[in-house]
Amino acid sequence: MVNSTDLLANLYNAFNPFEPLPAGDPKYVDCQDVRGDADILQELGNRMQRSNTNTCQLYSGHKGAGKSTELLRLKNYLENRQFCVVYFAADEEDIDSEDAQYTDILLACTRRLLKDLKEIASPRPILDWLESRWEDLKDLALTPIEFEGMEVEVQLAQFAKLTANLRAVPELRQKIRQKIDPHTVTLIQVLNEFLVDAKQHLPKGKTQLAVIVDNLDRMVLVKNGDGRTNYEEVFLDRSEQLQALDCHLIYTVPISMVYSTRATDLRDIYGDPQILPMIMVNTLKGDIYQPGLNKVKEVINKRVRQIAPELSLEKEIFDSPQTLDRLCLMSGGHVRNLLLLTQDAIGRTDELPVSEKAVRRAITQARDTYRRTVENHQWCLLAEVSCSKRIINDDLYRSLMYNRCLLEYRYLDDGEMQRWYDIHPLIQGIPEFKEAVAKLS
Amino acid sequence: MNPNLSDWDDDLPPEPEEAYQDLLRALKRKSGFGLFFVQCTPVEADKFIVKLPQEIPQKKIAVLRLVEAIDNLYQPVAEFVKDKQVDILLIKGLEYSLYKYEKRSFGEITEGQFSNLTSVPHILNHLNQQRERFRDDFPISFVFLLRSFSINYFIHRAPDFFDWRSGVFELPTTPEVVEEESNRLLLEGDYEKYLKLSHQQKIEKIIEIQDLLTEKHQPDNHKPSLLFELGNLLSTASEDEAAIASYDQALKFKPDYHEAWYNRGIALDDLGRFEEVIASYDQALKFKPDYHLAWNNRGIALDDLGRFEEAIASYDQALKFKPDFHQAWSNRGYALDELGCFEETITSYDQALKFKPDFHQAWYNKACCYALQGNIEQALENLQKAINLSLDECREWAKTDSDFDSIREDKLFQALIQ
Numbered sequence: 001m002v003n004s005t006d007l008l009a010n011l012y013n014a015f016n017p018f019e020p021l022p023a024g025d026p027k028y029v030d031c032q033d034v035r036g037d038a039d040i041l042q043e044l045g046n047r048m049q050r051s052n053t054n055t056c057q058l059y060s061g062h063k064g065a066g067k068s069t070e071l072l073r074l075k076n077y078l079e080n081r082q083f084c085v086v087y088f089a090a091d092e093e094d095i096d097s098e099d100a101q102y103t104d105i106l107l108a109c110t111r112r113l114l115k116d117l118k119e120i121a122s123p124r125p126i127l128d129w130l131e132s133r134w135e136d137l138k139d140l141a142l143t144p145i146e147f148e149g150m151e152v153e154v155q156l157a158q159f160a161k162l163t164a165n166l167r168a169v170p171e172l173r174q175k176i177r178q179k180i181d182p183h184t185v186t187l188i189q190v191l192n193e194f195l196v197d198a199k200q201h202l203p204k205g206k207t208q209l210a211v212i213v214d215n216l217d218r219m220v221l222v223k224n225g226d227g228r229t230n231y232e233e234v235f236l237d238r239s240e241q242l243q244a245l246d247c248h249l250i251y252t253v254p255i256s257m258v259y260s261t262r263a264t265d266l267r268d269i270y271g272d273p274q275i276l277p278m279i280m281v282n283t284l285k286g287d288i289y290q291p292g293l294n295k296v297k298e299v300i301n302k303r304v305r306q307i308a309p310e311l312s313l314e315k316e317i318f319d320s321p322q323t324l325d326r327l328c329l330m331s332g333g334h335v336r337n338l339l340l341l342t343q344d345a346i347g348r349t350d351e352l353p354v355s356e357k358a359v360r361r362a363i364t365q366a367r368d369t370y371r372r373t374v375e376n377h378q379w380c381l382l383a384e385v386s387c388s389k390r391i392i393n394d395d396l397y398r399s400l401m402y403n404r405c406l407l408e409y410r411y412l413d414d415g416e417m418q419r420w421y422d423i424h425p426l427i428q429g430i431p432e433f434k435e436a437v438a439k440l441s
Numbered sequence: 442m443n444p445n446l447s448d449w450d451d452d453l454p455p456e457p458e459e460a461y462q463d464l465l466r467a468l469k470r471k472s473g474f475g476l477f478f479v480q481c482t483p484v485e486a487d488k489f490i491v492k493l494p495q496e497i498p499q500k501k502i503a504v505l506r507l508v509e510a511i512d513n514l515y516q517p518v519a520e521f522v523k524d525k526q527v528d529i530l531l532i533k534g535l536e537y538s539l540y541k542y543e544k545r546s547f548g549e550i551t552e553g554q555f556s557n558l559t560s561v562p563h564i565l566n567h568l569n570q571q572r573e574r575f576r577d578d579f580p581i582s583f584v585f586l587l588r589s590f591s592i593n594y595f596i597h598r599a600p601d602f603f604d605w606r607s608g609v610f611e612l613p614t615t616p617e618v619v620e621e622e623s624n625r626l627l628l629e630g631d632y633e634k635y636l637k638l639s640h641q642q643k644i645e646k647i648i649e650i651q652d653l654l655t656e657k658h659q660p661d662n663h664k665p666s667l668l669f670e671l672g673n674l675l676s677t678a679s680e681d682e683a684a685i686a687s688y689d690q691a692l693k694f695k696p697d698y699h700e701a702w703y704n705r706g707i708a709l710d711d712l713g714r715f716e717e718v719i720a721s722y723d724q725a726l727k728f729k730p731d732y733h734l735a736w737n738n739r740g741i742a743l744d745d746l747g748r749f750e751e752a753i754a755s756y757d758q759a760l761k762f763k764p765d766f767h768q769a770w771s772n773r774g775y776a777l778d779e780l781g782c783f784e785e786t787i788t789s790y791d792q793a794l795k796f797k798p799d800f801h802q803a804w805y806n807k808a809c810c811y812a813l814q815g816n817i818e819q820a821l822e823n824l825q826k827a828i829n830l831s832l833d834e835c836r837e838w839a840k841t842d843s844d845f846d847s848i849r850e851d852k853l854f855q856a857l858i859q
Contacts, residue, residue: 008470009470009472012467012470012471013472013473016474016475017604018474018476018572018605064604089573218570218601220569220598326449340607343608344467344607346470347608348463349466357453360453361453364452364453364454364455365608365609365610367452368452368609369596369609372596373596403596403600429450429452
């Protein structure tokens with residue numbers, strides 16, 4: 001028998017909110033049927049498989065809903081189907097500016113593609129391009145030596161230097177962009193030569209090439225002087241270039257972009273973006289939706305099983321089935337909220353089982369965050385949506401989708417996809433919200 | 442409205458001591474990377490920094506104290522923990538990076554609005570974009586000790602970083618600290634000093650006061666004075682609307698707070714709302730009838746409305762309580778002049794000069810009066826004195842002042858203004 005201190009510590013650490021599950025992880029719970037049958041493998045993966053030409057698709061969802069987990073599954077799925085997949089999180093090493101622009105994304109892609117594919121394709125076209133730009137760029141890469149004289153490896157490293165400087169040296173950022181910007185078209189050309197080369201030399205058993213750019217939705221929304229946003233500049237103004245790489249492409253896009261007034265433009269260009277909805281724990285009418293609730297419980301159960309397989313979830317881990325149910329319902333079917341609430345409740349527990357009081361305290365703290373998230377003028381919008389369960393593509397709702405005050409649910413009704421929206425259940429008890437609801441009637 | 446509303450929708454906040462125990466428990470249990478946000482005042486943060494190593498001796502605890510704005514936290518942390526075993530890293534002072542970057546106006550801070558999308562504090566953007574590197578490179582529990590407003594910043598402007606938190610904990614400020622801090626701020630409170638603060642320092646102080654005002658243990662008797670100081674600070678930042686709101690709140694707690702009525706009058710005057718100015722001074726005078734400064738300022742507002750007789754009566758009141766109040770004498774002279782009472786005007790200016798012989802504005806105004814009367818000799822004599830006392834200031838005024846038009850061609854006048 002594990003002693004209780006260790007057991008609680010292990011349980012606590014089993015609910016970290018910051019690790020997307022790798023493909024095939026035993027803790028993964030397939031929630032497809034309670035997310036309105038949204039399956040990334042079918043919706044994005046199959047389209048890529050079946051299409052004769054390159055595809056460029058957008059993927060979106062509330063942050064923390066499990067997008068990265070799903071994209072990693074997709075990567076694995078595609079790799080098992082003759083795809084060679086380059087997956088990268090755009091921000092990790094390349095993008096760190098408050099005003100991320102298209103050029104940054106292109107340079108990041110170039111660097112990652114070179115890194116992952118240089119064994120099977122000749123980087124020569126790209127290096128030649130860089131050489132022809134070198135006079136302009138060498139100061140910005142902070143490399144004094146002549147390009148010709150460098151080893152190929154060192155030449156390759158220059159791209160990394162450029163992106164590193166783009167990220168780390170704010171004074172150089174604008175300059176690098178200015179130098180690269182007029183040449184993005186030719187950079188894409190040589191990048192495509194490189195990709196064509198790569199596709200001809202794919203590892204055995206691979207026939208297709210796909211690039212998944214994750215975390216682009218992490219760009220913080222910034223409005224320019226003219227009222228346009230950095231999202232519009234990247235995803236609309238630069239859409240041709242975003243689509244121009246000669247391979248299958250998936251970009252993550254901020255959910256607030258998908259629900260902005262520019263949603264139609266976005267759809268015209270890329271087709272319907274795939275959105276990962278919440279796990280539906282309540283029905284449209286407000287009743288508990290048991291299949292969804294069970295899935296959410298399974299998420300907790302699978303993590304607990306790994307630590308304490310012998311303890312009963314609804315008696316020994318939590319003090320009652322009701323406590324567990326409430327915890328799950330308060331997550332709104334949002335996985336990271338669920339993990340946070342669970343971890344916080346365990347943290348507020350001295351001895352198992354986790355009590356109603358501990359869960360309520362965790363809920364209270366999380367509710368406070370939502371209270372602070374909503375701006376004064378937004379309470380009435382939330383009150384309206386809580387009644388109508390609908391939103392329109394208006395910028396008013398954009399930030400509320402982005403910060404998860406409004407959640408999207410989907411279900412199949414007689415084979416037809418229905419979408420609906422609701423406030424996050426944590427908002428329900430906030431006094432400002434109750435006042436706004438009272439004003440409605 | 443909602444049939445499903447239950448007591449689960451009601452808050453159940455922990456007792457202060459429980460919140461502290463919850464935080465300790467979480468930090469003891471956490472292994473590897475983790476993010477914790479602790480909302481507390483700087484004083485409580487320091488206490489916590491001292492106490493924590495005794496509470497959790499089994500973990501290696503380090504403190505990173507930031508004393509100025511930073512753009513990047515990854516590098517300092519990487520250097521700080523190099524070759525060192527650190528389980529828990531307490532980070533204090535991230536506020537400085539927020540004061541510096543989000544150049545928001547005071548009005549927005551006082552209303553708690555986060556609608557400014559034109560910029561993101563660099564440090565928050567950095568954390569938001571780099572969270573994976575923190576996770577992958579540092580197996581450390583990061584504990585950010587922050588004021589309440591900074592947590593709001595994280596929620597709004599570094600949402601992805603904040604989303605990875607293992608918890609937010611509020612360390613309440615003890616009544617003693619609230620008392621101590623409030624006293625310190627009130628003692629330091631000084632309009633002249635406020636004027637000398639930089640924009641950032643003003644923001645910092647405004648937030649300090651706002652935090653104290655929302656403290657649970659803030660006794661009501663401190664609130665009016667704190668609100669009064671807040672109003673003064675805002676007023677030095679030319680945020681008159683916000684200052685007035687602060688004074689109004691102070692007056693809600695303490696309706697007879699005559700200094701607040703008085704300063705409120707000054708702020709309204711800056712906005713040109715003279716009727717309200719007069720009403721505000723009337724209130725101040727209701728509670729302190731011998732408030733000569735209020736009588737004087739009230740007179741100025743009446744002047745601005747062209748109500749010169751009432752203005753003169755107001756100055757008379759000021760002078761009744763402070764007969765040597767030279768500004769009031771001078772203001773009275775101005776109002777009399779507007780009414781065309783030449784003799785009395787001169788007498789009033791003379792009174793001002795009796796109490797303050799180097800009062801060059803009064804000499805100058807007298808010169809104007811004489812010039813308008815066509816008394817060249819007296820005009821020149823008084824102007825000479827004004828110019829002598831004011832260096833070049835009065836000479837510049839005289840060059841363009843239409844009051845002197847009747848003597849402008851005079852050679853002696855010409856010589857004087859050259």
